[in-house]
Amino acid sequence: MTSAHERWAARDAAVVWHGFTQMSSYVDNQPIIVESAEGRELIDVDGRRYLDAISSLWVTTLGHHVPELDQAAREQLDRVAHSTMLGNGNRITIELAEALAPRVPVAEPHFLFASDGAAAVEQALKIAFQFWTNQGISGRTRYLALGGAYHGDTIGAISVGAGGFGTDMFDPLRFSVLRAPGYDDAAWAEAAVAMIAAHAHELAAVVIEPLVQGAVGMWVTNPESVERVAAACREHDVLLIADEVATGFGRTGTLFASEQCGIRPDIMCIGKGLTGGYLAMAATVASRRVYEAFLGPDLSEMTLYHGHSFSGNALAAAVGLRHLQLFDELDVLVNVRERGAQLGARLAEMATDRAAVGSIRRRGLMTGVELAPPADDLRWGRRVCAAAVRRGVLLRPLGDVVVIMPILTTTADEIDRIVDVLAESIDEICVG
């Protein structure tokens, strides 16, 4: 007799193509097939429960099936699910932008909504480019980005991204960017500052992930370094784009990582946690100075000719608005800081007698535990996470870095459980 899981996995593989997934081994790798969820647990088609320790790939903030967010979506459904932002408005989207405006570290912001983080980055790149041409300034056509950078999967986003992830074959499609070192190099900011000074005349913008470079394997830096790079951008009049798609909405212990760095980017990209992980919504946030460079006669070339079909989606906006209110009502950031400290302490203790653990990198609840396999092809990351999933804790690695990205409302007991299960999984897999 086959389990529900086996039947659904076969149906899945027959018609669905999963991103970042080799489909020929998809079923063998024991994917969990989710049917429902409760709090911080996902429930599969056989009724088995998994603690979601990756926030469903970094999007879930308050939990799954949150009564208040469910209610916000239902109430909006009784009004309207979607109407276009192109040349027209929607009441709930205005309310969301008004609620976000005082919370984002961008001066007198305007919000250009999109559906995914990569699209928010594309918008930011185009806005930075046109910002200069609209003012009759030529030659500001390049970007400076960092080693290890990840900004999404569209062609513009992979151009400012540093490559890897099997994307090198697309190199002929990438436009060229200036590349400073990433956060794995302690001197990255010094090098970036020097490059900004040398290339300011040709730079449209500098693109960074403040504080944490997530997808490369949770490389972290200190706020002072980020602030130095922001200062160089100001000094040389180069726009600063902060990609907070991953770091935004509380992950690092403040609502946005830019706050800890004391910076106010000209353009900021937000996504992932914007709707608490419920619906596909992202936004490019522009400062007043950037926004005003696009004002001109109707139908003129000053206009930003860019806009996505589902930009400003009303259902997503309703959930995003309620999410922002709940963030305060539940004192989420206090929990992030307390649970983050607990997670850091427990992981450090776990690592002391385990040679298989290399470095541990963390800001708030964004965490990477780098395993140190003695040979390259042991696939420790993949196998340790599979062992954790068998124990009911959902983890997913980046190479040999085990990412721990707990939902922001995680309890002390759940943090203990995640670390205990990770330790058992390492002990099971990483022998010899």
Ligand SMILES: *Cc1c(COP(=O)(O)O)cnc(C)c1O
């Ligand atoms: C995930 C991510 C993106 C891309 O967002 P999508 O919604 O997956 O397109 C961009 N930048 C950073 C820093 C990210 O972590």
